Amino acid sequence: MSPGEDGLIGIPFPEHSNELLSRLNAQRRTGLLCDLTLTSHGARYPTHRSVMAAVSLYFRRLFGAEEGEDGDEGVGDSCSVCQLDCVSPDALAALLEFAYTATLTIRSSGMREVLKGAQLLGIQCVADACRDILGETGDNPTNQQLPSRRKQDRCSVTRAVSPVRPVWRSPDETPELLPAQGREGHPPPAEVQDGDTRASHLGRLVNGSSHWSQEFTPIPHRPEDTPSEEEESGAQGRATPHHSQSQGGGASAGSGRKRKSQTPQQCPVCQKIIHGAGKLPRHMRTHTGEKPFQCSACGVRFTRNDKLKIHMRKHTGERPYPCPSCPARFLHSYDLKNHLSLHSGDRPFECPLCHKAFAREDHLQRHRKGHSCLELRTRRPRRGTDPSGSPPSESFGQQHLDHMSVAAAAQLLEGHGGPMQGVPLLTGARMPYPELLWRAIAGPVGKALDKAEGGSSPHGSASVTHRTWEEEDEEQDAAGEEEK
DNA sequence: CTGGGGATGGGGCCC
């Protein structure tokens, strides 16, 4: 892994959004922290402004939470009741349920009312889903879990504002949805189409489908390296990053990164470039923790099916790698390789400092990381130089030479020097998340905390130090001056 | 501290 160039790492918590929504819903049901009550024909629905503003463009604009709005015109905190008689109570309840559960549960007979409410309130995905069902299957009562879709004719979308605006008579009065009339700070609807006459009491209403859809139109100037919501969610799951190739004739929105045509793909979480076609989903599971491959014998789960396959050898007793020199058999080919070095007595991995030889490279690394090689610790090299100060063993091949230089640098950062210039060392997902987080924040504050807590990370990984060579140099220099 | 086994994640090759 290329150590995070910017020192930032992403630690996903896939369940967070669900848990958050679930708790908000629980608060709604108990009325806890509810600061907004929606009413419809006498029915009252306690809710949260922030949630409604998040889910509904109407409320976003109502509360002045829309980007670029200063909120001056928004409804102040004093208003707590919003009368929405234009939306039927059942539809309003369904939309609120959707807002807090991400699931729309409605009767087919109420589909049209929900569609109308979704259009009025600017809940685009619900409106789209309702239209799809009404248009495609009409009265399909079974399809109650409606997918969130953005399928629409974006070519016809024009910049539009809320077709309706609330009227607040006083802080204690309830607002009503009325036709927009050029609200200050907002241009009037750029394109007002023939209205839905069913909402007659709202006066001239627009066809909500196009007026709210702009809300979900991809932002053309979105930074190139910022994954969209769709990319994010897709990458967090098993899907590969993608753009819909057919929407709007392709080519336009988002400048169309064509990852699919490129073998290397960048992880949206850790920014690592993953080589190999189809390898990104595999990598993403290291972030999500998803382990879709379960052993049928013992239930242990794995992130990869090839690891499960190897695991199954433990149950079947299969050890496909026999040693030609002894009866030993092994699960892995590299286990056999390690084993063969025992027969040959080869110890090709020699510590350049104490010249102790090891049969395995990782054992050499461990040796050099640990406290066994005192010479390394006393003769600490400057950062960026070969820690040994001498060429490695001649038994090393060139490939090994290259490896050693890299490994040595990694060791310096990992085990002896700490992150270079405070940049956390990204050593891969093998490091537990708390440790990764600790390293991510292990800037000056983290180091100070580290020293204050005896040099241990929050969960006791005392072997991890965050001191840099510069820090040690400074300390040594200071000590030298004190001696003078 | 060391040797050894096993787990994990990335890359290459192939289908």
Added chain:
DNA sequence: AGGGCCCCATCCCCA
């Protein structure tokens, strides 16, 4: 392009 299979490097754990 996606996935299977394999190898490799690295890490963790235990004796």
